[in-house]
Amino acid sequence: MTSEALHTDTYARGKALSEQVNPGMEEALQARYDALVPGLSRTIVDVAYGQFYTRGTVDEKTRLLATVAALAALGGQTRPQLKVNVASARAVGATREEISEIIFQMALYGGLPSMINALNAAIEVFEAEEAADG
Amino acid sequence: MTSEALHTDTYARGKALSEQVNPGMEEALQARYDALVPGLSRTIVDVAYGQFYTRGTVDEKTRLLATVAALAALGGQTRPQLKVNVASARAVGATREEISEIIFQMALYGGLPSMINALNAAIEVFEAEEAADG
Amino acid sequence: MTSEALHTDTYARGKALSEQVNPGMEEALQARYDALVPGLSRTIVDVAYGQFYTRGTVDEKTRLLATVAALAALGGQTRPQLKVNVASARAVGATREEISEIIFQMALYGGLPSMINALNAAIEVFEAEEAADG
Amino acid sequence: MTSEALHTDTYARGKALSEQVNPGMEEALQARYDALVPGLSRTIVDVAYGQFYTRGTVDEKTRLLATVAALAALGGQTRPQLKVNVASARAVGATREEISEIIFQMALYGGLPSMINALNAAIEVFEAEEAADG
Amino acid sequence: MTSEALHTDTYARGKALSEQVNPGMEEALQARYDALVPGLSRTIVDVAYGQFYTRGTVDEKTRLLATVAALAALGGQTRPQLKVNVASARAVGATREEISEIIFQMALYGGLPSMINALNAAIEVFEAEEAADG
Amino acid sequence: MTSEALHTDTYARGKALSEQVNPGMEEALQARYDALVPGLSRTIVDVAYGQFYTRGTVDEKTRLLATVAALAALGGQTRPQLKVNVASARAVGATREEISEIIFQMALYGGLPSMINALNAAIEVFEAEEAADG
Numbered sequence: 001m002t003s004e005a006l007h008t009d010t011y012a013r014g015k016a017l018s019e020q021v022n023p024g025m026e027e028a029l030q031a032r033y034d035a036l037v038p039g040l041s042r043t044i045v046d047v048a049y050g051q052f053y054t055r056g057t058v059d060e061k062t063r064l065l066a067t068v069a070a071l072a073a074l075g076g077q078t079r080p081q082l083k084v085n086v087a088s089a090r091a092v093g094a095t096r097e098e099i100s101e102i103i104f105q106m107a108l109y110g111g112l113p114s115m116i117n118a119l120n121a122a123i124e125v126f127e128a129e130e131a132a133d134g
Numbered sequence: 135m136t137s138e139a140l141h142t143d144t145y146a147r148g149k150a151l152s153e154q155v156n157p158g159m160e161e162a163l164q165a166r167y168d169a170l171v172p173g174l175s176r177t178i179v180d181v182a183y184g185q186f187y188t189r190g191t192v193d194e195k196t197r198l199l200a201t202v203a204a205l206a207a208l209g210g211q212t213r214p215q216l217k218v219n220v221a222s223a224r225a226v227g228a229t230r231e232e233i234s235e236i237i238f239q240m241a242l243y244g245g246l247p248s249m250i251n252a253l254n255a256a257i258e259v260f261e262a263e264e265a266a267d268g
Numbered sequence: 269m270t271s272e273a274l275h276t277d278t279y280a281r282g283k284a285l286s287e288q289v290n291p292g293m294e295e296a297l298q299a300r301y302d303a304l305v306p307g308l309s310r311t312i313v314d315v316a317y318g319q320f321y322t323r324g325t326v327d328e329k330t331r332l333l334a335t336v337a338a339l340a341a342l343g344g345q346t347r348p349q350l351k352v353n354v355a356s357a358r359a360v361g362a363t364r365e366e367i368s369e370i371i372f373q374m375a376l377y378g379g380l381p382s383m384i385n386a387l388n389a390a391i392e393v394f395e396a397e398e399a400a401d402g
Numbered sequence: 403m404t405s406e407a408l409h410t411d412t413y414a415r416g417k418a419l420s421e422q423v424n425p426g427m428e429e430a431l432q433a434r435y436d437a438l439v440p441g442l443s444r445t446i447v448d449v450a451y452g453q454f455y456t457r458g459t460v461d462e463k464t465r466l467l468a469t470v471a472a473l474a475a476l477g478g479q480t481r482p483q484l485k486v487n488v489a490s491a492r493a494v495g496a497t498r499e500e501i502s503e504i505i506f507q508m509a510l511y512g513g514l515p516s517m518i519n520a521l522n523a524a525i526e527v528f529e530a531e532e533a534a535d536g
Numbered sequence: 537m538t539s540e541a542l543h544t545d546t547y548a549r550g551k552a553l554s555e556q557v558n559p560g561m562e563e564a565l566q567a568r569y570d571a572l573v574p575g576l577s578r579t580i581v582d583v584a585y586g587q588f589y590t591r592g593t594v595d596e597k598t599r600l601l602a603t604v605a606a607l608a609a610l611g612g613q614t615r616p617q618l619k620v621n622v623a624s625a626r627a628v629g630a631t632r633e634e635i636s637e638i639i640f641q642m643a644l645y646g647g648l649p650s651m652i653n654a655l656n657a658a659i660e661v662f663e664a665e666e667a668a669d670g
Numbered sequence: 671m672t673s674e675a676l677h678t679d680t681y682a683r684g685k686a687l688s689e690q691v692n693p694g695m696e697e698a699l700q701a702r703y704d705a706l707v708p709g710l711s712r713t714i715v716d717v718a719y720g721q722f723y724t725r726g727t728v729d730e731k732t733r734l735l736a737t738v739a740a741l742a743a744l745g746g747q748t749r750p751q752l753k754v755n756v757a758s759a760r761a762v763g764a765t766r767e768e769i770s771e772i773i774f775q776m777a778l779y780g781g782l783p784s785m786i787n788a789l790n791a792a793i794e795v796f797e798a799e800e801a802a803d804g
Contacts (some may be wrong), residue, residue, distance in 0.1 A: 006441040007448070011409070033387060036368035039408040043453050046409070048242055048380065051445050057235040062196055066203035066236050070243045071381070073204035075613035077343035078243070081381040100572035101191040102200050108186055109204045109212070111743075111779045112584065113607070113617040119569060140575040141547075141582070167789060170770035173542040177587050180543070182782065185579050205783070207379075209479035211745035215783040234438035245377045246450065247473070247483040253435060274709040275681070275716070301655060304636035307676040311721050314677070316648065319713050320510055325503040330464055334504050337468035338475035338511045339649070345611035346511070349649040369459040370468050376450055377472045377480070477747035502706035511647045514718065515741070515751040521703060588778055593771040598732055602772050605736035606743035606779045614779070637727040638736050644718055645740045645748070
């Protein structure tokens, strides 16, 4: 995409993606946060989804595995977001083994505790999948 | 690879990879560090290269982009290692745009300062490439 | 205050402030920690309250909003202390919207996960207020 | 501002602010980064300036002191950004003593090394001011 | 140990130590993680126990107190691993007061929140000891 | 020491220690920082030296090795303070090999980049010793 195209209708593009991967997300954020922080929900859709996730250049699976890597290395403080991104990586075709492998390597950069704690978070996502499939 | 194969000759496998991507690395580490920490150089080759980087499951380019993501999100304290991994990602075929894109997305997880500082480190690697090519 | 005044009776000044904002704090710390770390409770009162919080130069509301900002950016590991400081900021007149706004901006420096997790912690404090008011 | 107003013309609002506090910033970012990350400069203006810094609710001085607090607590990895925000805090009327006081308090949350290193960064900004005034 | 000795039979040496301080650990790791990350359990035994913990040069008690210090300073994200290392420090003769003293000092480097949260984790270990003794 | 003794004349005790290990430190801090942060120098002497370093319970060498461990694990942002503490550890009898060994182990908790960067900082201290001895 050209720079101009990248900044045309960022909210609309973000909304399309967020509805696809996480239906109802903007409304849920709005209900919980917008009275305190007016427009928070729209900024998340516009910025995170419209100005970052939909940029292209790297495919979705690589982008999500890179995100999982970063959140694992940053340590347990990002656990809820790590679980969301592990689920998203699964949704675009990453196998459990690929996700786990990327997390395992983070032992070298974020240390062993970050790695084990992140792997435990991923396992919770995998077990929820099985429960849903079961 | 089976678990058994993964742990056979980890030093030899690590040595083969480190010589390919970074010739003379073990000797350089040995000369600088082993008098203080006996065996540090061999542990790096055996562990980082033999027991992590050569595991397979994910391709080298994805593995290196995930590593770049993690080091960018962890912030400027890992600058020397970020530059090494940016160069390695280039060596296995990642474009400058792909590497920069992954770093850009880290603004969402590690903050704007980490992102800009990591992008500056990557640009130094790209400029050194051009100087070498020139 | 002059430098001399700042270091006169730091324990007494700290005690006065801690009794005002958090009655019984020193005794609670003493009961829980001082058998293991003799004098921990007195050091907290003397140092945190007497040598930092009572220094003046910036007003209490600004000081507490800055503290909320730092704890939010540092991520979920400081959740209990973030909640205490959100409550203290409320006690000196900060509105829920001001506190939430400061936390929201931390998305730029500590990343989106830190921001959302900190906002959730603040909401718990606000809900406890309502329950107490109710 | 209403949520609707907050998201109308975010780029235009961001551009107005960035030109005021940091004239030529978008062009400088564009020249350095946009070939690698198309649109990075516009995203910074739209998001950081248009969707965060111009939101209101807290006054500019408080917002900048809170930002200085967060960057100080996050440690030396954000040094260039800390210096920019110290200068911005000065530009909206914060005294050197207020800025230094906020940084000093961060010893309690980010540790003594973060505090001293951040204070050294602030002093560089103050010395540059004096050189410019001289 | 010579560098050669340090790298002979690292798995066997690691296994001997892990069986002594944490009987059944490799099997537990294997059951939980190896289907996702083949060989993870063996890498932990070989690397953490065989190539780090058994190196000598510093005595076990100092090594474990240094580990407790690092995990406390890194903050609450490493809580499960902090508890394991507090228990290990107890097992090699560190008193509760020594462990608590080392954690207390970390207030200077990791901040007050990290210190208090780490002390709370240590107290859980001490209380479990008493329950077991009781 | 009893809790009472621990809090009697903390400034005097801190001053005695700081003069012993780092003569002239308070005056140097005063000259550089006290105009901006009145009393900063006295707080460092009173708190860090008087209320932490002189507590006893663990011997000085263990205390300093634990500090080196924490600063190494926290990453490159604490480099100046790491170097000061490596020098202090040397001054109370820690060998270069012991210091390096403790830093090496931090690879497991703070990651490989933190470890290598900390080891490089320590080597600078060791080389300065040799230059001074030469």
